[in-house]
Amino acid sequence: MARPHGETAELLAPAPRRPKRLAAVVVSTLVDRIVSGAFPPGTPLPTEPALCETFDVSRTTIREAVKVLEEKGLVRARQGSGTTVTEEDDWNLLDPMVLSATVRHDSELRVLDQLVDIRAALESQMAAQAALTATDADLREIEAVLERLSAQTRIPEMYVDTDVAYHDRIMLASGNRLARAIVRTVHAEARTSLRYVGDPRPDDCEASNAGHIRIFECLLARDPDGAAEAMTTHIQQAWRRRRPKPGTA
Structure with a gap:
C-alpha cells in the first residue's frame, strides 16, 4: 500500500497532546x-516545578491550569510573586466546578x-410573574x-426528576431568562449532593406535592402574591424535611 503524502499525511498524523485536556485534570484537582x-x-x-512533578505535566500545562483557576477567582498570579490562593469571597460560586466542590x-x-x-427568592419572584403573564x-x-407528579408520589425516584421539571416549567412561563439560568445552574450542582436531595419517601413526596398544588392554584387564580408566598413556603418546607440532622451531614 502506498504511503500517504502531502496534505493527506498531515491529516492522518497522530493528533498532538493537547495541554488544555491535561490542564483540565490539573484544574479539577487543584479546585x-x-x-x-x-x-x-x-x-x-506550590511552585511550577513542584506542580509539574506532582502531575507529571509540562510547565505549559500548569500555566494553562493556573490561568483557568484565575478565571474561577480561586487564585491570583503575579509576576515575580508566584500564585496565591484568594479569599473565599472572591471565588466564583456560579462556576459549576467551584460550586460542586464547595457543596x-x-x-x-x-x-x-x-x-x-x-x-426561594428567585423562584417566588418568577412564580409571581408567571401568575400574571x-x-x-x-x-x-x-x-x-x-398531573405526572401526583401520579408519581409513591415512586420517589421518578417524582424527584419530575419535581425539577415542574419548577422549571413555571420559571419558563415567567419569562425571566436570567433568573431561570441562575437557578438551573446552582440547582443542578446541588442535586449532585446526596445531602441536598436526601432519601425521600412516599409521604415526603405527598407533602411536597401539596405545595405544588397550592402554587398551581395561585397561578390559575392569577394571584401573584399568593403564588410567591406558596413557592417560598414550598421550597423552604421541602428543605427542612430533607435537610440532614446536625451531626449527620
Whole structure:
C-alpha cells in the first residue's frame, strides 16, 4: 500500500497532546484542594516545578491550569510573586466546578442553606410573574407536569426528576431568562449532593406535592402574591424535611 503524502499525511498524523485536556485534570484537582482548605486562602500554590512533578505535566500545562483557576477567582498570579490562593469571597460560586466542590466540602451545610434561600427568592419572584403573564398554553403544560407528579408520589425516584421539571416549567412561563439560568445552574450542582436531595419517601413526596398544588392554584387564580408566598413556603418546607440532622451531614 502506498504511503500517504502531502496534505493527506498531515491529516492522518497522530493528533498532538493537547495541554488544555491535561490542564483540565490539573484544574479539577487543584479546585478540590483549594476549596477543601488543603491550600488555604492567602497561601501560595506550590511552585511550577513542584506542580509539574506532582502531575507529571509540562510547565505549559500548569500555566494553562493556573490561568483557568484565575478565571474561577480561586487564585491570583503575579509576576515575580508566584500564585496565591484568594479569599473565599472572591471565588466564583456560579462556576459549576467551584460550586460542586464547595457543596462537596460544605460540612455545615451553610452553602446549601444559602442556595435554598436563593432558590426561594428567585423562584417566588418568577412564580409571581408567571401568575400574571403565563399563557393558557403555559398553564396547561404546567398542569400536565403536575398531573405526572401526583401520579408519581409513591415512586420517589421518578417524582424527584419530575419535581425539577415542574419548577422549571413555571420559571419558563415567567419569562425571566436570567433568573431561570441562575437557578438551573446552582440547582443542578446541588442535586449532585446526596445531602441536598436526601432519601425521600412516599409521604415526603405527598407533602411536597401539596405545595405544588397550592402554587398551581395561585397561578390559575392569577394571584401573584399568593403564588410567591406558596413557592417560598414550598421550597423552604421541602428543605427542612430533607435537610440532614446536625451531626449527620
